[in-house]
Amino acid sequence: MDTTRIVVLGAGYTGMLAAVRLARRTRKLDVHITLVNPSARFTERLRMHQIAAGQELADHRIPEILDGSGVEFVQGTATAIDPEARIVTLDGGAALAYDELIYALGSGTDTSIVPGAADHAWTLNDPRKAHRFAERLAVVAAEGGNVAVCGGGLTGIEAATEIAESHPGLTVTLISSGEPGSMMGDKARAYLNKAMDRLGIVRTVGATITKVLPDAVELATGERVPADLTLWTTGVRVSPLATQAGIETDARGLIVVDPTLKSVSHPSIRAIGDAAAVRQAWGQIHGTCQSGMPTAAYTADALARQLRGKAVEPFRFGYFHQPVSLGRKDAVIQFTKADDTPGRFYLTGRAAVMYKQAVSSSPVPSMKLSKKMTVSAQLSKGGRATRVTA
Structure with a gap:
């Protein structure tokens, strides 16, 4: 054969x-x-x-x-x-x-939809570019500048909180078309907002971005959000x-x-x-x-x-869950139903930090261990909700 x-x-x-x-x-x-x-x-x-x-x-x-x-x-x-x-x-x-x-x-982040995004915004698609972003971020932070994070999904939230915690001298603005953390339950989302308040993150919610400029993000209202650096986390391309x-x-x-x-x-x-x-x-x-x-x-x-x-x-x-880091010292975990809608339970604070760390660090050890034994790759099959009945 x-x-x-x-x-x-x-x-x-x-x-x-x-x-x-x-x-x-x-x-x-x-x-x-x-x-x-x-x-x-x-x-x-x-x-x-x-x-x-x-x-x-x-x-x-x-x-x-x-x-x-x-x-x-x-x-x-x-x-x-x-x-x-x-x-x-x-x-x-x-x-x-x-x-x-x-x-x-x-997949990667799509910068092709909004004019200027491809030319003036950074993404988290490539670790080499992320490193260069970090180098530029340090300079902007030393000058007490402004950073705009575009997108209120989990990636945008994690990026905004991580940047705000690491560089407290910056003004970090999270620009989102919908409410940040909208996929979470009310209590988990309230905790999320409290954490962003603590970190001094400005939120511009319900905004449509029409253009990314070298030093600002332009909204449909005509408002320009100052941005020495713009991080683009919204939209997906394959x-x-x-x-x-x-x-x-x-x-x-x-x-x-x-x-x-x-x-x-x-x-x-x-x-x-x-x-x-x-x-x-x-x-x-x-x-x-x-x-x-x-x-x-x-x-x-x-x-x-x-x-x-x-x-x-x-x-x-x-x-099974929506784990979100809020910098290195805080996190919120929303446990979900099979279809990713929020369930009753959520986790916050130090316990959530440990949970999120375990989730983020598990793939590489799991891959190495999979060379020797069968390792479970998911926490839940979702029970009856995942079964096709028709």
Whole structure:
């Protein structure tokens, strides 16, 4: 029997876990797994706001994490996929043939919608740029300047609070179209607002941003919010690679998958994490590490079962929590229902800090441990709410 060639595109949280877990699950089979990523450094996306605030994180190297797993690492960028010939082309012209492809290219912040955002705003897409932002931030802080954080989602909240705590001399303004933390329950959101008040964060709520300027953010009202630095955390974009390859995608470019996370147009391709349009009984999953890691673990297990000729059960997932750091000394955790709506319980203060730290630091150890044993990748399957009844 010929060797089954498996290519994993993307070495973020989902791609790394899928590759390592699949290698362990197929160690007795004739399988060769290749993991492709532009950088040899593993990016901890959950902690990018810490880098932006000037903190140093551990330098995790992908080859070191993979060591002993049997997975081959190829540093490169996928530039094209031929799903009929089953070939991935990399920058420089190299080609990788595959029998099974795991598409884990993830997502980034979209700066293309608002004029000036691409030219004058910073993002948390790349750790190198986050480091440069931190260097510039230190200069602005020394001058007692202004920073605008655009977007009131969890990323924007974590970035604003981290920056305000690390540089108390700054004026930090959080600009949001909706209420920051709107996905949380009333009590958790009240705690969040109290924390932002304590840190002196100015909130501009219900605002539509029309333009980003070199020294300000312009709103639809005509108001200009002063900004020596602008951090953009709102809007999501995915790689156009799948759409360009003729793989069926939705309006946002996510690969449309069946209940086992296979592409509906090309079943030899599986999409995981932010790259996949995954529907559950309660609705469509939105891209987070919390949902991405389970798609990776499931796909590794499902593909291993398929290669052994065994039946594969549909993917099931339900959300469990919304963990939000509020600087290094505070946090709030909203526990949720399966569909990510707020539940009754929440956690704050030191206990929440410890909880959030455990969540943020768990992926890399989990990947390393997955080389030796099966590690659970999710806290909850969501119970009955995740089961398709129709």
